[in-house]
Amino acid sequence: MPVLSPDLVPVLAAVLAAICVGGVVISLLYARVGGRSEADKRLAAIAIWDGPVGRAVGSEEGSRKRSIETTLRNLEEQQKAKRGVKPSLGIRMRQAGLGWTKKTYFIACVIAAVMSFGVALALFGVSSLPAIGFGAAGGLLLPHLYVNRKRNARFKAFTAEFANAVDVIVRGVKAGLPLVDCLKMIASEAKEPVRSEFKIILDDQTLGVPIDQAVQRLAERIPVAEANFFAIVISLQSRSGGNLSEALGNLSKVLRERKKMAGKIKAMSSEATASAGIIGSLPVVVTCLLYLSAPDYISLLFTTFIGKTVLAAAAVWMGFGILMMRKMINFDF
Template identity: 30%
Template sequence: MPVWLYLVILGACTILGFSVFQIVSALQDSEREALRNRLAALGRSSTTDGPESYLRGGRPSHAPWLKLILFRKSWNDTLWWMLRQANLDISLGSFVLVSVLLALLGGGAARLLGWGIILQVVLFIAFLLVPIGWVRIKIRKRLTLFEEQLPEALDLIGRSLKAGHTFTSGMTLVSQEFADPIREEFRLTIEEINFGGHINDALDSLAERVPSPDVVFFVAAVKIQSETGGKLTEIMDSISYLIRERAKLKGKVAALSAEGRYSGLVMFLLPPVMMGVIKFLNPKYMAVLFDTTAGNYILYASGTMLAIGILVIQRMVNIRV
């Protein structure tokens, strides 16, 4: 049987397995169970720490098979918070299942292609981490958009304060006038306050959901002002100015470090691309690397040094502002 047919069958089995899991999960999720979970979440104390509070997002209870796979409760919480920060409407169990199926697909493809055990393990781990990398990209994009919206939102809160409105009214205006993601996050903060939560706890939840230094500045300034007093309008204007200046500095740093970042990208892509081109043009010339044990070790060592080099370059050009 051809190799491509094995790959097609493996991919079809992966899709079929995920579909069966989704159907079984939907059948088990009855309305009575959903209502019971809802009432249990509403009955929790508003002072519950961590993501277990309903007002902070309501961490779902995990299936026993998921706990057996992840082994540690902290991993469950970390993955769930990543999905929450990326604003993805997917259950934690489905996310883990997709990751495992992709890992099996990558490892099975390497096995069918006759690659060594080391490459099989590398592909298994790489495909296992692909969904996590995608979620991190979503979090980074959402966080960047939030930071771009925050100065304008603070200006709106400052103008509402000057017009005689309260601080919470200004946040309500932001949740009504702005687009996502800042609208969603401010809406959750206002809902937590309306449910009876303290404003400081609601702001702490906002800083927990949006891991940005700008949000930390905003939350800390409002909490300090509520304890010591002062003009909140001037504080909003100062924070807005600070965030804009910080964004300008980040842009300058990104422009100055662009050469290093793109040099690292070229250095990372050039060896495998050239190896693929040479193997396509003259397969016998590269056969010694793939068909001999010493050649395989050379490939493993080269790949390891290449990965270490790109990590070092990334650390050098990743300047935090």
């Protein structure tokens, strides 16, 4: 049996490693490296086929389908272009329903920084330099977290009420009312924040903005899936025609099914949420109990440099663990 030279072993190992890495890269990026898949080629062949059935579809119904496909493609491209853009501070405050200006936000940042600095000095007894760090962190994080919380709460309130607003539009359209009159009913009788958002749609329409563009602005102000679906339905109906009441009725069913799914997910993940809360609170509870039962034993963590370092490292790793558990029990659908 031939024996490999010791000089060839590293070369062969490098070649095998390169082949393995190349195989993994090609398997992950096959759709881009190998061009279109067989399914895409078959769909393209069917799309350009000009047989008897293909010519039959080229009637009025076929042109309407092509118009719908074009509209959907344009809307998808617009959404992709806007999806990667993060909202500015002013947009986030408007989405949160806060009447703040940027000056007000910066004043809140200064107040939060001063309060964090005072709390660090008074309660934790740290020196001036760490207290300045606490103050800077509080000034940057606390107003940001407050705006995010108000923003998410407003989105949830809009989602909970939006299905009822769509039902009002469906009943009004079936009764023969124009779409604008249905929007006026929602703008005067619905709950907040749906009422104020539809009032903005009517104001834009009064100023001459087409109704489909005014509804698309709703999806920009409230970037949730429900508002996006509504904007797509109105845009398709205004550009391609069709039965608006049927389309909105289907949308209402979809919104209510999404609401049911959200309730099921919340119920199924409640046990994991409770477990995460218990696990996250255990270190704090155990520390408090040890401080009450054996203060001399646990006080080393607060009085010595090594103890403070251990506390800081434990807090960082505990934060990572809490964020990981939160990521595991949050479902996006």
